[in-house]
Amino acid sequence: MAAIDQPAKGTRIEVTDGALLPIKSERGILNSWRVTFVFSIVMLAILFFFYEEPYSQIVFVVAKGIPITFSVTVFAILGSIFIGLFAGLGQISRLRIVNLIAGVYIELIRGIPLLVQLIFIYYALGRFFKIEGTIAAIIALSICYGAYMGEIFRAGIQSIPKGQMEAALALGLSRGQAMRLVILPQTVKIILPAIGNEFIAMLKDSSLVSVIALRDILRRGREYIARTFLSLETMAIVALVYLVITLVLSKLVAILEDRMKTSET
């Protein structure tokens, strides 16, 4: 006989890059999100108001990178959703060759470190096309994240009960129509939190692109260090700025997830 307290077959341990999974003991006022958030805000405030030299200046310099970081992330996430949709559909296609192409793309991307990919795609794009650095960075991030997005789409589509496709086909809809009108609208709702988490992960990973092209948060900081040699001070602010942004976003995703759970019941 199988032991009863064994986890059920197919149980997955989900560790996401965005919002932490809720834990029961985290319900009180003193949860880890609040502690981290208050800590980072207080730290920023103290440094900004009580140590004007050099911190307030660093904050201003680094903050100039925030719009860049956000715009690159927003465009790249849209790009990766577009690519991911096709990668996901490709994986579940009934054409073997399409499966293979989508599968190879995903394996390839997931097997290479992100930084290596980004630099490679950036230089490859630069060699063959005349495009601006920011655009190249957005394309590179889209391609990298498209693979993960593809897996999210595939899992989302496959989580829709089989009866939905059957009911749509039985009405005389084509497979494409059934996908577009019945399956995908339901999928999008399910994968929205996952996309939110990808957004957070990408916002952090976009700092990698600063190595080559973008004058984002990290790049501004590094430029400042090059001028002043205040490396520790600058990187402390850079880290805090990322932290505050990420914490706010992960809270939003958690709220989104929560709301979807309650709407289901």
Add this chain to the structure above:
Amino acid sequence: MKPRIRIEEAVKNFGHVQALKGASLEVQPGEVVLIIGPSGSGKSTLLRSVNRLERLSSGHIWIDDDRVTGPKADIRRIREEVGMVFQSFNLFPHLKVLDNISLGPRNVKRTAKAAAEEKSRALLKKVGLSDKEQAWPEQLSGGQQQRVAIARALAMEPKVMLFDEPTSALDPEMIKEVLDVMLALAQEGMTMLVVSHEMGFARAAADKVVFMDEGQIVEVGPPDQLFSSPTEERTQRFLKHIL
């Protein structure tokens, strides 16, 4: 008369398991045929083969002059004419009741929105749910969902309706409301193939009852005869269990 549905020597293999072992059946226009049998006897597989949700391993199925099983069959056009109702309703949860019903006509028949919705309202009235057109499926009871599902299938103006255990997932008090709708449909002359063990419905509406066991059609007869004096021993044994 030419049969509306003709199934010839239907065989279906799932890996090493043979779900259908050469079943043949004819359903005349306007006939209501009930399929009964133990679970795993292949009755749902047979039903689902009629609109090719399952592809037969061998054998043929015709609906009027269209061969469903042919390699060049225009399966989408055939499915337009074959409505299907599922055990688990399978309403589209992201669409309101009215949009569930009008989705098919609007996207398959390209009916204009206003016309499709007018038709959908008429069908909702027919299944007694006029006040629910703006409801979400999850707000409805099981019986109401199944009635919407019937309306959704009827919106395509099918000439055949398939029912795959339409009342099996329902609480007892909701079964009647669904059977009443099916009964009305039968009286209008709809050709119906129904997998169900509802004896009351069989007696009231069925022209023929088919008993299936182990992928084969064991016995076919009018409901009264098949229920009260089955000729085959397997039928007798099965009926003893469920009556």
